[in-house]
Amino acid sequence: MRLLASLALQNLGRRKARSLLLIMAVAVASGVVFTGATLMRSIDSSMAVGFTRLGADMMVVPEGALTNITAALLTVEPTDLVLDQDLFARAGIASVGRAAPQKIARVEHSGIDSHHDSVDLIGFDPALDFTVRPWLVEKINRDMRQGDVILGAAREAALGSELLIFGKPHTVYGRLGKTGVGTHERGVFMTFDTFEALAGSVHGHGGGPPAVLQKGKVSGFLVELAPGATPLQARFAILSTLKGVKVVTGDSTMSGIRQGLAALLNGILALMVLMFTSTALMVSVLFSAIVTERRGELGLLKAIGARRGQIVGMMVIEAVIATGAGGVLGVALGVLVMRLYERSLVYYLENIGVPFVWLDGPRIVVVAAAAVVMASIIGALGSFYPAWRASRRDPYDLVRGEG
Amino acid sequence: MLSCRGLRKDYVTERGEVAAVAGLDLEIATGRYAAIIGRSGSGKSSLMAMIGGLSRPSQGQVTVDGTDIWSLSENALAAFRNKRIGYVFQFASLLPTLRLVDNVALPAMLGGDAGSSATYARAAALLGQMGLGGHLDAYPSEVSAGEQRRAVIARALINEPALILADEPTSDLDEQTEIEIMDELLAVNRERGTTLILVTHNLALAEQAEQIVHIAHGAIVA
Numbered sequence: 354m355r356l357l358a359s360l361a362l363q364n365l366g367r368r369k370a371r372s373l374l375l376i377m378a379v380a381v382a383s384g385v386v387f388t389g390a391t392l393m394r395s396i397d398s399s400m401a402v403g404f405t406r407l408g409a410d411m412m413v414v415p416e417g418a419l420t421n422i423t424a425a426l427l428t429v430e431p432t433d434l435v436l437d438q439d440l441f442a443r444a445g446i447a448s449v450g451r452a453a454p455q456k457i458a459r460v461e462h463s464g465i466d467s468h469h470d471s472v473d474l475i476g477f478d479p480a481l482d483f484t485v486r487p488w489l490v491e492k493i494n495r496d497m498r499q500g501d502v503i504l505g506a507a508r509e510a511a512l513g514s515e516l517l518i519f520g521k522p523h524t525v526y527g528r529l530g531k532t533g534v535g536t537h538e539r540g541v542f543m544t545f546d547t548f549e550a551l552a553g554s555v556h557g558h559g560g561g562p563p564a565v566l567q568k569g570k571v572s573g574f575l576v577e578l579a580p581g582a583t584p585l586q587a588r589f590a591i592l593s594t595l596k597g598v599k600v601v602t603g604d605s606t607m608s609g610i611r612q613g614l615a616a617l618l619n620g621i622l623a624l625m626v627l628m629f630t631s632t633a634l635m636v637s638v639l640f641s642a643i644v645t646e647r648r649g650e651l652g653l654l655k656a657i658g659a660r661r662g663q664i665v666g667m668m669v670i671e672a673v674i675a676t677g678a679g680g681v682l683g684v685a686l687g688v689l690v691m692r693l694y695e696r697s698l699v700y701y702l703e704n705i706g707v708p709f710v711w712l713d714g715p716r717i718v719v720v721a722a723a724a725v726v727m728a729s730i731i732g733a734l735g736s737f738y739p740a741w742r743a744s745r746r747d748p749y750d751l752v753r754g755e756g
Numbered sequence: 757m758l759s760c761r762g763l764r765k766d767y768v769t770e771r772g773e774v775a776a777v778a779g780l781d782l783e784i785a786t787g788r789y790a791a792i793i794g795r796s797g798s799g800k801s802s803l804m805a806m807i808g809g810l811s812r813p814s815q816g817q818v819t820v821d822g823t824d825i826w827s828l829s830e831n832a833l834a835a836f837r838n839k840r841i842g843y844v845f846q847f848a849s850l851l852p853t854l855r856l857v858d859n860v861a862l863p864a865m866l867g868g869d870a871g872s873s874a875t876y877a878r879a880a881a882l883l884g885q886m887g888l889g890g891h892l893d894a895y896p897s898e899v900s901a902g903e904q905r906r907a908v909i910a911r912a913l914i915n916e917p918a919l920i921l922a923d924e925p926t927s928d929l930d931e932q933t934e935i936e937i938m939d940e941l942l943a944v945n946r947e948r949g950t951t952l953i954l955v956t957h958n959l960a961l962a963e964q965a966e967q968i969v970h971i972a973h974g975a976i977v978a
């Protein structure tokens with residue numbers, strides 16, 4: 354094995370330019386595959402989590418809401434439709450563990466952002482909340498009170514500093530960690546009291562304040578199942594007990610986005626398969642030529658007692674070293690490219706409503722390893738057949754240059 | 757003891773079949789020095805390749821010390837080539853990427869030897885014996901044709917084969933070098949009792965042989 358590997362290495366060193374070109378070609382292919390797969394998996398897992406990432410199993414919103422499915426829904430979509438705040442408290446549904454009410458208003462000209470982007474103001478009930486405060490990464494060392502706000506991860510402001518919302522002073526109480534849920538990361542969170550106090554400043558479509566600013570009205574609930582309850586049970590229980598609501602689970606929220614993305618991802622997948630195949634073909638053509646070129650030497654090796662397995666092994670190892678190196682290089686290039694374009698890519702994806710969080714480190718390592726293994730398999734497949742064919746021939750024929 | 761029975765080699769070409777070896781019977785006793793002579797194209801190399809396990813006969817048998825070599829499995833035949841045969845080709849036959857000492861050690865390593873220092877010591881000693889002690893680390897392209905041929909002989913000897921097959925080992929070398937190389941081969945034959953089969957056009961060399969096999973049109977002529 355060591356002998357074959359060292360022979361293979363020496364053979365690679367003979368035609369440095371050719372070996373380098375081969376490595377580069379495989380690097381490009383596996384770089385594309387690695388980058389594509391990482392992005393696909395990242396998008397996929399980002400979508401799969403959504404509000405489940407925030408700790409909720411499902412969401413209950415007014416019937417008629419959610420016509421426009423975007424990433425904003427991952428919390429609760431700002432809408433004019435409202436539900437009663439004590440809906441769940443009154444109903445007492447056994448399969449529902451916790452139901453955290455949220456008020457959401459998407460406001461413009463609030464003064465929070467210097468430009469005119471809209472901002473999601475999100476009110477929550479500290480007594481029932483389980484999706485906001487678990488994400489606090491820093492906070493002032495006291496209880497939250499009226500006038501305090503918590504900022505999403507995407508917002509910068511020192512703890513304790515003053516934040517004017519519609520000209521009213523608020524105190525930055527804490528900040529959330531990255532959740533990958535767009536509205537969550539750009540949101541400004543506050544208790545219901547603080548939220549309702551803004552009623553005079555926010556104008557709805559009709560001119561008056563939106564219904565959600567009224568006391569006792571909420572945009573929806575994030576629901577956590579009771580231990581042992583299934584989503585299906587909970588869904589039936591909720592729909593049969595409560596009127597005028599709609600239950601959204603992780604899957605159905607995302608299905609719209611998924612369908613749109615599925616086409617794109619399928620395209621990427623097809624491209625990857627094509628790339629894989631053409632690289633495998635290229636390697637096999639190249640190795641047919643290399644085997645022909647080295648026929649005499651292979652014959653000689655057989656003549657002095659190399660077994661067929663050794664001949665094939667030597668050629669396959671040579672190919673695997675080259676394509677494996679290409680794979681490693683490709684992954685490195687992929688990482689580099691993703692680093693370089695990270696900001697614009699994530700910004701773009703979130704703009705079109707795709708929540709995006711990079712795959713976690715271990716998973717990226719798995720994808721990278723898979724890309725390298727795949728590149729090596731290309732080498733093994735591409736070189737095996739020509740080497741195996743040559744190894745069948747009589748050494749004398751090989752040495753004489755036939756076959 | 758080497759014996760060939762009804763040995764044939766037909767090459768299929770576009771102009772029909774060519775009978776390079778046409779039904780040949782031959783016996784060479786162990787330890788002998790035999791010379792094969794004959795005109796160019798008479799089938800000498802084809803015969804040698806069949807004896808050395810390098811070219812499968814179209815018909816007939818090659819038996820070495822009781823083993824019908826062409827009925828062996830692929831791996832057993834490889835082991836036979838490796839352990840029992842030392843082949844010296846008509847042309848340069850060293851691997852260009854390996855140093856001379858690696859080339860000489862290669863058959864031992866292919867045979868499963870882990871490239872131990874003992875193997876390398878043996879390879880170095882054989883090269884020294886062939887007058888190449890100063891070129892152990894040289895690459896084939898860095899030494900002369902005659903020196904390459906000596907290295908090939910050293911390689912043929914590394915596994916202490918029972919049979920050395922030398923197919924015109926000196927045809928492209930000057931007379932003095934030819935004599936020196938032949939001396940080496942004959943010394944091995946005499947001192948180690950290794951059977952030596954030599955193909956040559958040099959009648960003076962052939963006449964020193966204990967057995968002369970004269971071939972014409974793929975058959976032995978008396």
Ligand SMILES: Nc1ncnc2c1ncn2[C@@H]1O[C@H](COP(=O)(O)OP(=O)(O)OP(=O)(O)O)[C@@H](O)[C@H]1O
Pocket residue numbers: 753755767768769774775776794795796797798799800801802803
């Ligand atoms: N692979 C082949 N395909 C077709 N014909 C071949 C092949 N090898 C040899 N021959 C033919 O078989 C005959 C014997 O060839 P071989 O090489 O055995 O002769 P030789 O006695 O060794 O000749 P030389 O002294 O020139 O080396 C020749 O007529 C040659 O043309």
Ligand SMILES: [Mg+2]
Pocket residue numbers: 800801802846923
């Ligand atoms: Mg010949």
